[in-house]
Structures are given as C-alpha cells and as structure tokens.
Amino acid sequence: MVFILRRLIQLIPTLAVIAVVAFFLIRVAGGDPTALLLPQDASQEDIQRMRRSMGLHQPLFLQFFYWMRDLLSGNLGISYYTRDTVVSTIIDRAYPTLWLAVSAQMVAIVIAVPAGIISAVRQNSWLDRLFTIFALGGVAIPNFWFAMMLVMVVSISLGWLPSQGFTDPLQDPWQGFRRLVLPSVALGYLQAGLITRMTRSAMLDVLRLDYVRTARAKGLRETAIVGRHALSNAMNPILTVIGISMASLFTGAVVTELVFNFPGLGQLIVEAVGRRDFPLIQGVLVILAVITLLINFFIDISYGLFDPRIRYD
C-alpha cells in the first residue's frame, strides 16, 4: 500500500511536466488563436473582445493557472472547429481506436509471446531465425506500408475482407469483426515485433540461470521448466515492454487509421493538424500521455503478482 502511494506521488512531477509541455507548446509556440478563429478582416475591437473572452489578455502564469484548474476538473477547452468540448470530441472518436488498440495488442501478444519463448528455448535453431526475421520485420517495416500491402493482397486481389471504415462490433458482430481484422493485424505486427524481441531476450536471461539448470537436473519436464519456472521470472520485462509498447500502439494507430479510413483518434489528430485546431491537439496529447502514464503505473504495481520476491511494503 505504501509502495502504491509512493508510486502515485511520483506520478505528480511527470504529470506536471506533461501539463507544462502541452500548455506552452500550444500557447507560446502556437501563436495567437484569435487569428485562426476570427475572419481575416476582423476589426481590432473584435480581436480584443475575443482575447478577453478567452482570457488571453492575462499574464501567462495566470493563464497557466486557469488552464491547470480547468484541466484538473476535466475541462480541456473547446475545439476551434467542431465548437464542441474537446473532451466530448475525443470521447466520440476514442471508441473505434479503443477497439483497434485492444484487438491489435491481442493479436500481438498471442503471436509474440509464444514466438519469443520458442525462439529462446530453441536458440540458434531455424525456428529462432525465422521468428527473429519476423520480429525484425515488425520493427523495421513501416506499419502503414504493411497495412497498404495487406489491403492490396487481402482486400483488392483476393477480395476476402473490407479495407475501409469501422462498424461497431457490439451492433453488428460479424461486420465489426471483418472490418477490424486487417487494421488489427497491421498494427499488431508492429507491436509483435517489439514484444517478440523482448520476450526472447528476457527468456534467454532466465534460462541461463542456475535454478533452471537445477530444475532440469531434478528431471522436470521441459514444458514445466519453461512454463512454470522460467516464464514467471521473465514475465516482468515482458510486461514492461507490453506497457511501453502501448505508446507505440497509439503512434501506430494514427497512420494505420489513415490507411483504413478508420474514424478514430488518429484520424482526428490528423484532421486537427490540418485545421490547426490547437485545443484539440493539446487535448489528445494530454489524454494519451496520461493513459500511457497510468498503464505504466499499473504495470509497475502488478510486478509483485509475477515475482513474489518483490515486496511493496
């Protein structure tokens, strides 16, 4: 409990940095938003009125203070373009991205963890080489290009699956599933590359240890050694990389969504950049950073589940 509290307290400075970066990035470097909101021939009076209504006439530190106060109460401002609140705009578009992220991560874990384990157990075999090449491909091949290749082969040439759009799987499970397959595989492959590499090296580290040799000497079956003894000790680095890879999942989702015309957060941010909709960009940035931070926090406190040597108190 004390550990969890201590970790929670440690989050505060990082959260503060996220807030400061997001604020100054947009407010200072982003220029005067009134220039974007008002027509070009707006009078000086209109500009001043708008500046006052947005609080821009106040000193910067006060603006930051008010912005922080709004942020803490869950108010991220109003989108310049949709005129709706940033939070509700993001929530609307987060739903498809959530489906994509979860299914891609599932594809990745289902492929990568066994591949990494087999690679380590059969080190230097042809299977190991095959999985190594597979993993390197996931890291080196641009995932949007891989996505385009999937569209060309699976959708255009073979006509097996649709390549555009999103259908809510809760409304229409079959269509929803069909539309999710290609984006999830495209994004999942990128993730699988990272996770396979990490799983392999974590397993290799553990398999070299004395206690594994002892287990083998006792005559335990290889599946028991790998599954029960080695894997539970290799689990922490694997979990860490799964957590860290959540950030690359969001990054990958932006371009993957574009290829598949997926109406999610990725497409929203691309649209926001096109319209210079700074509050929206700021909102997406803050929310994704906080989600990444929280995922890492939960992974940190879940370590004890897999490694009983870790005691938090």
Next chain:
Amino acid sequence: MKPTAVSTAAHAGGSAGQPQRGSFRERMRRARRFLATNPLILIGLIMTVFMLAVAIVGPEVAPYDPTRINNLNRLKAPNAEHWLGTDEFGRDVLSRLLYGARVSALIGFTTLVLTTVFGTVVGLVSGYFRPLDAILMRVMDGLMTFPSLILAIALIAVLGINAFNVVIALTIVYTPQTARVVRSSVLSVKATDFIEATRALGNRHVRIMFRHVLPNCVSPLIVQSTFIMGYAILAEAALSFIGAGVPPPAPSWGNMLADSRVYMYQAPWMTYFPGIGISIFVLGLILLGDGVRDYLDPRN
C-alpha cells in the same frame, strides 16, 4: 602521470559496459571472429552502407528530374524508359525514390547528430550533478510519456510543416531516450576509482565530464544513435505520409506512399518501392545497432 580515461576503465574491468581492450591486432581478430559468428551485423552493415551510397550518389545518377510533370506519361508501369514506372503526374518513380533516399537519410542523420549532442549534454549534466538530475530527468520522463509520433505531429502543427521542423520535432521527441542512456553510463563511470582520482587531482568538473566521463559512455551512445537514425527515418516517412512531414512536390518516401494510396489498384508499383526502400534502410540500421550492442556486451 594523469591516467587516460580508456586505459583506466580497462583496469576497472570495463565497468562502463566496455569490452576488454587489447592491442589493435587483437581487437581486429576479435572483431573478425565476431563478424564470422554473427553474419546479421554484416548484412546490416552492407544494407546501411548501400542505402547511404544511394542517398549520396543516387540523385546525381537519377535519370529524370523528380519533380518534372509529364501528363502524357501518367501511371505507366515499369518499362525500359522508366524502370520503376511513373506516378499520377507522370513523374519518374526511380528518380523520386533516389531523391527521396537523400531526404530520408538527411533527416535521419541530422536528427541523429542533434539528438546525440543534446542527449549527451543532458545525460552528462544529469548523471554528473545529482541536484540537477531530479529536475532534468523528470522533464525527460514527461517528454517520454507522450506517444512519439503524436508529440511530433503536435510540434510540427505549431512550428509549421517543412523538413527542418520535422528534424526539430524528432530531436525533441528522441533526445530523452539518448539522455537516459548517457545518464545511466555516467552514473556507472562516475562510481569508478579513476574519476575519484581525477577529481582528487583538482580537475575542473567540465574537464572531468568531457575528457574522462564522456569517452567511457561512447559505446552505448553509438548503439543508441544507430537506432535513433532508424526510428527517425520511420517517423519522417509516417509524418510525410499523414501530410505533416516533407511537403510535396519535393519527393520523400513518406509522401510518395501518401500519393500512392489513391492508386494502389491501378499503379501498385508506386506503393512497392518506397516501402521497400524504407524497410531496407531501417532494417540495416537496426541489425547494425543490434550487432554493435552484442559486440560491446561484456557477457559475449
């Protein structure tokens, strides 16, 4: 006599992750043996050198002007005149690919240099002066929490869309990673006796940092830089693909792929080649980085 950083680190058992050093001939023999047992690093080296050569020489030997529009030649499949076909404006895909290689390599390399400079300074200062560590590393942690591409997109949205700003954005995004790597090396080097000795001799902090600590952090830095260049090339392609990178009509592999999206069915060659180029370049750099890391790993 003042001990040199390298020889003393070797006496300290290579505590900074340095391999044991020997005579030049011995080191060459070790490197040759390593290459023979690890062919992947050789493949990585060949791929990287090949792509760098393409980036340097390519535009000089490109058969056509990469921006010359020829509407009579639209979407032509690969043929004797246009080896890799033409795009929707009749521009030669091979020429654009060769020029695009230079753009990618330049952006990747400049990002690498700037990231290395800033990451090294931040990592050195942070690892060396403990009071500054807490502040600097919290800032770096905060920056690392943002999904990299999305932070880069936000920065470019603010700075404006052009190649120079892509480099600035990627430098800001990747500097924390390099700083972390340098910092952890600095922390282990700082704990060695020879740093204590140089301090006792009355050397100034700046001199100790740059003359004695930094040379012992070079190996992990080289590995990190190789990866950073690979990531930067991928990120530039992704940024250009979504329209927040190198603006058209200048060719970049990312914006070539963006153009090809609409013509995937009619002109698949527009999609194949830029993707293959990026993959080879990045794969080469990753293999090289992996290989160098394994070579420098004291456990090997």
